[in-house]
Amino acid sequence: MATIVKAACPLNCWDSCGFHVTMEHDRVVKIEGDPDHPITKGKICGRGRMLETRTNAPERLLHPLKKVNGQFEPISWDQALAEIAAKLTEIKQKYGTTAVLHSHDYANNGILKNIDQRFFNCYGGVTELYGSLCWGSGIEAQKWDFGNALSHEPNDIYNSNNIIIWGRNVARTNIHLYEKLLEVKKRGAKLYVIDPLYNAVAKIADEHITIKPGMDGIFAAGIIKEILRLGLDDRPFIEEFTYGFTDLVKLLDGVSLEEISKMAEVPTDVMTKLAHVYADKPTATFMGLGLQRYKNGGNTIRLIDALVAVSGNIGIPGGGANYANIQVGQSFAFAELTLPNRRKNHRQFSIMKQAEGILTANDPEIKMIVVTCGNPLTQVPDSTMVEKAFSSVETLVVIDQFMTDTAKLADYVLPTTTAFEEEDVYYSSMYHHYVNYGPKLVSKVPGEAKSDLWIWTQLATRLGFGADFAFSREEWLNMTLKPLKEKGLTLEMLKEKGTLELPVVKIPWHDRKFTTPSGKFEFTSLFAQEQSDSAQVTLALPDESKWSNPQLAEKYPYSLLTIHPLRSNHSQNYHLLSGQIKLKVEIAKNIAEDLGLHDGDDVRVWNDRGEIKGTISILSAAHPNTINIDEGIWRRFGGPVNQLTSSRESDNGLGSTLYDCLVNLEKI
Ligand SMILES: Nc1nc2c(c(=O)[nH]1)N[C@H]1C(S)=C(S)[C@@H](COP(=O)(O)OP(=O)(O)OC[C@H]3O[C@@H](n4cnc5c(=O)[nH]c(N)nc54)[C@H](O)[C@@H]3O)O[C@H]1N2
Ligand SMILES: Nc1nc2c(c(=O)[nH]1)N[C@H]1C(S)=C(S)[C@@H](COP(=O)(O)OP(=O)(O)OC[C@H]3O[C@@H](n4cnc5c(=O)[nH]c(N)nc54)[C@H](O)[C@@H]3O)O[C@H]1N2
Ligand code: SF4
Ligand SMILES: [Mo]
Numbered sequence: 001m002a003t004i005v006k007a008a009c010p011l012n013c014w015d016s017c018g019f020h021v022t023m024e025h026d027r028v029v030k031i032e033g034d035p036d037h038p039i040t041k042g043k044i045c046g047r048g049r050m051l052e053t054r055t056n057a058p059e060r061l062l063h064p065l066k067k068v069n070g071q072f073e074p075i076s077w078d079q080a081l082a083e084i085a086a087k088l089t090e091i092k093q094k095y096g097t098t099a100v101l102h103s104h105d106y107a108n109n110g111i112l113k114n115i116d117q118r119f120f121n122c123y124g125g126v127t128e129l130y131g132s133l134c135w136g137s138g139i140e141a142q143k144w145d146f147g148n149a150l151s152h153e154p155n156d157i158y159n160s161n162n163i164i165i166w167g168r169n170v171a172r173t174n175i176h177l178y179e180k181l182l183e184v185k186k187r188g189a190k191l192y193v194i195d196p197l198y199n200a201v202a203k204i205a206d207e208h209i210t211i212k213p214g215m216d217g218i219f220a221a222g223i224i225k226e227i228l229r230l231g232l233d234d235r236p237f238i239e240e241f242t243y244g245f246t247d248l249v250k251l252l253d254g255v256s257l258e259e260i261s262k263m264a265e266v267p268t269d270v271m272t273k274l275a276h277v278y279a280d281k282p283t284a285t286f287m288g289l290g291l292q293r294y295k296n297g298g299n300t301i302r303l304i305d306a307l308v309a310v311s312g313n314i315g316i317p318g319g320g321a322n323y324a325n326i327q328v329g330q331s332f333a334f335a336e337l338t339l340p341n342r343r344k345n346h347r348q349f350s351i352m353k354q355a356e357g358i359l360t361a362n363d364p365e366i367k368m369i370v371v372t373c374g375n376p377l378t379q380v381p382d383s384t385m386v387e388k389a390f391s392s393v394e395t396l397v398v399i400d401q402f403m404t405d406t407a408k409l410a411d412y413v414l415p416t417t418t419a420f421e422e423e424d425v426y427y428s429s430m431y432h433h434y435v436n437y438g439p440k441l442v443s444k445v446p447g448e449a450k451s452d453l454w455i456w457t458q459l460a461t462r463l464g465f466g467a468d469f470a471f472s473r474e475e476w477l478n479m480t481l482k483p484l485k486e487k488g489l490t491l492e493m494l495k496e497k498g499t500l501e502l503p504v505v506k507i508p509w510h511d512r513k514f515t516t517p518s519g520k521f522e523f524t525s526l527f528a529q530e531q532s533d534s535a536q537v538t539l540a541l542p543d544e545s546k547w548s549n550p551q552l553a554e555k556y557p558y559s560l561l562t563i564h565p566l567r568s569n570h571s572q573n574y575h576l577l578s579g580q581i582k583l584k585v586e587i588a589k590n591i592a593e594d595l596g597l598h599d600g601d602d603v604r605v606w607n608d609r610g611e612i613k614g615t616i617s618i619l620s621a622a623h624p625n626t627i628n629i630d631e632g633i634w635r636r637f638g639g640p641v642n643q644l645t646s647s648r649e650s651d652n653g654l655g656s657t658l659y660d661c662l663v664n665l666e667k668i
Helices: 051-056 077-094 111-123 136-145 154-159 175-186 216-229 235-241 245-253 257-264 268-279 297-310 334-338 354-360 383-392 405-409 452-462 473-480 491-497 526-531 550-555 589-595
Strands: 003-008 018-024 027-033 065-068 071-074 100-104 127-130 162-166 190-194 207-209 283-287 347-350 368-372 395-400 412-415 424-426 434-438 499-501 558-561 584-588 602-607 610-619 626-628 662-667
Touching: 003 434, 027 051, 065 077, 077 368, 077 395, 077 412, 077 452, 100 111, 100 354, 111 334, 111 368, 111 424, 111 452, 111 473, 136 297, 136 526, 154 175, 162 175, 162 268, 175 190, 190 268, 216 245, 216 257, 216 268, 216 297, 235 297, 257 268, 283 297, 334 473, 347 354, 354 383, 383 405, 395 405, 424 473, 434 491, 473 491, 491 499, 550 662, 584 589, 589 610, 589 662
Parallel strands: 100 127, 100 368, 127 347, 162 190, 162 283, 190 207, 368 395, 395 412, 558 626, 584 610
Antiparallel strands: 003 018, 018 027, 065 071, 065 412, 424 434, 434 499, 558 662, 584 626, 602 610, 602 662
16 A cells, blocks of 8 residues: 655755655655645655655665676675775774775765764774865855855745846756746746856846856956946945955956956946846845856855845845855754764865875875765766776775766775665755755665665774764764754654754844954955965956966867756766667857757867767857756766866865866867
């Protein structure tokens, strides 16, 4: 008999949806939205629904595997754990614990997925990754400007006169914001989309502004210039609650609107128009993560923040510089779970440059890599280098559900459970402020798959710190939810309702108490000044553009974006999609005209880092000289696109430059 149970989406996504899962004979048969979820209200996307396929897929990894003479052989858990534990012990004795690299990413938003960090801290501290391929530059930028990266609660959008969607592909990546946009538009709010691609949200906009990739900071500077020229700025806010305004004015005086227009490839009157839009308060700005994956990513977000500040749209209902909502993640006691003070040694590589780190590390060299919740062979930039690095170490251990490109390289592959096969609590610090409960729904998991938590507990026991892992799931969760309990929110309440509203600030900075060193919004960052000399916001450029590197732009005239796929969360679904998967190279109309290309033509896309082959699809309204190839595609389907991308870090060192990428293209 079928039953319907509440559960939650585990995927790394803005929306963090509530689910209704239909169960039959201990099997997940269907996934739908939970109509009672206050934000997601019964609507979910195809990636969520496909978790049923992921769970029941015949391609699931069923047994621990060991590579012997280049071939995988199934082995028992006992053997796998004993051999991995023995290696970890030997490495610790011979080289020290930092000879182990823990490579991880964001594949699953479960709180208990962080237990791997507890393991490595108790082991003694390994080489960890810092920064983020995803959102690192922008978060750091907002820390400098405001003191934290906070967003308005989703329903505050009903207070906005105007909404600017700035480089966020909401119809694809943040579907509940898209739903809200449809609603507020009906109520009369105006919608502006700034994006090089004419994506599905641009289609419903009152105006779509196409821009040269990577030029948004400069473009924001142009809008600020117009606001100031027209006297549309919020002078009382600037005078009382900001620091460093004269530095900003000096910066803007050094560049003309015409120069900005030429570089951003947007007409000057668009900047004038947007100056009026920002002054017609409240105007809400929703930044995406795409626009900060450039060398100048931090400065881009800082200039957009500055625009929101100068126009007086900070701390007011319906306004905001909405980028991430870090206060959601900050609601939990992660240090209790991960025990950072247990590590004795520590070394860090940036997540972007993990391959370089592996290849050049000495004292000690990297002897072992353990991959959890990540697929670096497809997702990390400069994949040729990543493959070289990951192939170079003595022992590579990958914990995954499927035989990914990364898993194929491994010496040991450990099969893990999917979301419905274990209990966890899911949250996302990207959009809304609700935390969801995910019960264990399937009692008999396929093959010998085990949860990540079980694997770490077993290894801890074998390495002599099992006592640090002697807790039940309930105890682990209570440990991490302790700060909520103090506010009257318990795990029992969460289990009962399926979701809980976190006690976070709904209109950030409404009290004008910024958590920067000056207590003000900082156009010039005192926090950054303490760390480096990059305190002042600048009109920084991407690394790969005709303005910053004309020779390169001559050789590689097209900007390559590699945005997130519609039907997969990154690399997670490609192998499960029906039909033949073809690598689609989407190109702006002018490229097709210049090169005489037509839909369906086969092309080669290349730069100094690598090449990719695929099939042309012409985008009639994309910004000239722009190309897109969706990211995440596996090697066997023609990927990964990261063969073309650069591992450089962004200006503030914490973000990627995945979209800061020039290429050339030819018909084959
Ligand atoms: N379907 C789907 N949804 C997802 C994911 C997925 O893989 N698939 N992944 C989830 C994750 S982890 C994340 S981080 C989010 C990301 O969510 P988004 O930020 O929405 O997604 P991205 O694909 O990173 O890029 C979004 C947009 O940025 C635009 N863009 C790129 N460069 C520039 C630029 O220089 N200027 C401007 N103005 N726009 C630019 C692109 O054209 C694209 O429309 O999505 C989440 N949701
Ligand atoms: N070119 C380009 N590259 C990009 C991006 C881009 O826009 N363009 N986007 C970047 C962004 S925003 C992000 S967030 C990263 C994402 O990068 P990743 O997090 O590495 O990508 P995913 O494909 O989501 O997941 C990686 C693997 O985790 C496995 N997995 C899923 N659940 C679990 C689990 O519970 N336990 C374990 N052990 N494994 C699990 C999946 O099967 C999958 O193989 O990619 C980045 N890379
Ligand atoms: S992937 Fe995102 S939108 Fe889709 S079901 Fe999961 S949380 Fe919701
Ligand atoms: Mo991401």
